[in-house]
Amino acid sequence: MPPEPIPQTLETTYREAVREAIRDAMRRDPSVFLMGEDVGRYGGCYAVSKGLIAEFGPERIRDAPLSESGFTGAGIGAAMAGMRPIVELMTVNFSLLALDQILNTAATVRHMSGNQFGAPLVIRMATGAGRQLAAQHSHSLEGWYAHIPGIRVLAPATLEDARGMLWTALQEPDPVLIFENVMLYNMAGQLAAGAGAVDIERAAVRRQGRDLTLITYGGSLWKALDAAQALAADGIEADVIDLRTLRPLDDATIMASVRRTRRAVIVDEGWRSGSISAEIGMRIVEQAFWELDAPVGRVCSAEAPIPYARHLEMAALPQVPAIVRAAKATLGPT
Amino acid sequence: MLRTDKPHLTRDHLLWLLRQMVRIRRFEDKCAELYTQEKIRGFLHLYDGEEAIAVGVIPVLEERDRVVATYREHGHALVRGVPMNAVMAEMYGKVEGCSRGRGGSMHLFDRTTNFYGGNAIVGGGLPLSVGLALADHMRGEPHVTACFFGEGAVAEGEFHESLNLAALWRLPVLFVCENNLYAMGTALALSESETDIQRKAACYRISSEAVDGMDVVAVEAAARRAVAAIRGGGGPRFLECRTYRLRAHSMFDAQLYRERKEVEEWRSREPIVRFQGWLKENDIVHEADLASIEAEVAAEIAEAVAFAEAGAWERVEELTRFTYAEKPGEGAAHHAA
Numbered sequence: 275m276p277p278e279p280i281p282q283t284l285e286t287t288y289r290e291a292v293r294e295a296i297r298d299a300m301r302r303d304p305s306v307f308l309m310g311e312d313v314g315r316y317g318g319c320y321a322v323s324k325g326l327i328a329e330f331g332p333e334r335i336r337d338a339p340l341s342e343s344g345f346t347g348a349g350i351g352a353a354m355a356g357m358r359p360i361v362e363l364m365t366v367n368f369s370l371l372a373l374d375q376i377l378n379t380a381a382t383v384r385h386m387s388g389n390q391f392g393a394p395l396v397i398r399m400a401t402g403a404g405r406q407l408a409a410q411h412s413h414s415l416e417g418w419y420a421h422i423p424g425i426r427v428l429a430p431a432t433l434e435d436a437r438g439m440l441w442t443a444l445q446e447p448d449p450v451l452i453f454e455n456v457m458l459y460n461m462a463g464q465l466a467a468g469a470g471a472v473d474i475e476r477a478a479v480r481r482q483g484r485d486l487t488l489i490t491y492g493g494s495l496w497k498a499l500d501a502a503q504a505l506a507a508d509g510i511e512a513d514v515i516d517l518r519t520l521r522p523l524d525d526a527t528i529m530a531s532v533r534r535t536r537r538a539v540i541v542d543e544g545w546r547s548g549s550i551s552a553e554i555g556m557r558i559v560e561q562a563f564w565e566l567d568a569p570v571g572r573v574c575s576a577e578a579p580i581p582y583a584r585h586l587e588m589a590a591l592p593q594v595p596a597i598v599r600a601a602k603a604t605l606g607p608t
Numbered sequence: 609m610l611r612t613d614k615p616h617l618t619r620d621h622l623l624w625l626l627r628q629m630v631r632i633r634r635f636e637d638k639c640a641e642l643y644t645q646e647k648i649r650g651f652l653h654l655y656d657g658e659e660a661i662a663v664g665v666i667p668v669l670e671e672r673d674r675v676v677a678t679y680r681e682h683g684h685a686l687v688r689g690v691p692m693n694a695v696m697a698e699m700y701g702k703v704e705g706c707s708r709g710r711g712g713s714m715h716l717f718d719r720t721t722n723f724y725g726g727n728a729i730v731g732g733g734l735p736l737s738v739g740l741a742l743a744d745h746m747r748g749e750p751h752v753t754a755c756f757f758g759e760g761a762v763a764e765g766e767f768h769e770s771l772n773l774a775a776l777w778r779l780p781v782l783f784v785c786e787n788n789l790y791a792m793g794t795a796l797a798l799s800e801s802e803t804d805i806q807r808k809a810a811c812y813r814i815s816s817e818a819v820d821g822m823d824v825v826a827v828e829a830a831a832r833r834a835v836a837a838i839r840g841g842g843g844p845r846f847l848e849c850r851t852y853r854l855r856a857h858s859m860f861d862a863q864l865y866r867e868r869k870e871v872e873e874w875r876s877r878e879p880i881v882r883f884q885g886w887l888k889e890n891d892i893v894h895e896a897d898l899a900s901i902e903a904e905v906a907a908e909i910a911e912a913v914a915f916a917e918a919g920a921w922e923r924v925e926e927l928t929r930f931t932y933a934e935k936p937g938e939g940a941a942h943h944a945a
Contacts, residue, residue, distance in 0.1 A: 339776065343769055344735045355739070
């Protein structure tokens, strides 16, 4: 009998893809371990690490007390001593309790020590709104983190990136922060059976178009793609760029697209003022001003804490109709 | 068998302890002088009065053990073996400095001696020490991490988080609290509801000891007991060294918060004069020994100053170098102007 054909793709979810990435890294490198609140016996607050403690044990799937600064700093110290920790913070809001360690130690130690020490760890956390978790669990502060020299900031939006970015991040000699949008964990789809490490340098063009460029990342990628589809129905073809990495930004991919389409709209779940969208907009102005045919547009979250009530939460976030409106605004009155 | 938990009160060892304290004191006297000449800038925090702690604790550690210190760490770096030339060049901000001139007085780093800085965030070094020890623990390595901090850090959340983590996971950390009674200008009684600092360790089931931090032999004896217990797999230990900062917090401090008389009283108990007096009373050292220590130290400092003076400024083109690790093929050439 001929052997059964090996399936080319597997049905999976974003959550399972992240879990598989952790499992793969743990198997390949004994210095990798996962540490965070409820990552072990509970299985992870978003169930990402469910089942891993049975395979790897409590030393390497290490439940930590509610001490974000303490265990994040411990991850940094362990990395400086040669381990490769994956620190999980439940949400970006809680990461602020560890900001001292992330900024004052992890991001500075290589430069400040004259390249004698580095902190090669990965810090993963959930970000974003949409689950009615209100103003202390729903913010999108990855743009803040992208302000900090010395760290890398990743925002996987696809199954391939959820599966593939972690290993590449663990090979980096410097700290890498990975932001997983909470609305993506349940996203299901097909992933290549042999999916593995991916680059973390380049933005990706997820849809090709000639009329304008939509620039986004993370959970907003899917809204931007929906908006592009709606625009196509009106004969407007959008390039959709998935930034993938917020620091360092891939200016080359952004500018190549904007120079071709001559119009840009940035979609960012962070607040508008002082946001990563502001940074990208300014870079476009600095590098491609003379090629623009319209002011750069932005769709961001409302300048308010994210509220609990469903209709208010939805109104606070970038949504497809607002992206379509902003896109059409760059095309002028019709 | 050599007992590692008892100090070796040989003449050579006692002289060595004295020489290290004198080395730190004279080095810092020179730094203060250079500060007034504006050779050294920024913040300069002197260890005057507290030298017996670094000198008592650090030599108890092995070569592959690890040290985490604060922004008042010149003494710790020197006694750990960071060359005085490299420390002085760092004070000057020269590229020959132990952190290439990027860190200055508060951020001395040295990979060769496992000296993890010079942390200027009060309490910020404690989680780091937990992580260093966690790495050793997970790999089954026998190293100890010594973490120094002032009593001001005890009010920080990171202190409590770190003691809990180290005890919970039985990590090989020696927590050394340098209790000099003032967190900058705030007296201990104004910042802590419980001023008996070492008792706080008990909340985390960490064995602790308080010791006269101005008695170098007592500090060393306590450190030996603690390190032996840690290396025996007993988890973390806590050592409170009771001391006093005889100079201002930094060079910008007018010392409005304490009486001159109080400082003078403590000065009479200071560790070097006291240790010298004891050594002389017991006929262990003589004037000639003291003179030769002073001469050796003066020569070392003169050489360090000359080294720092002759040093170079890092090229401005290298300003952003090492913000991230260099990939193969990058490097100085890449940054050449």
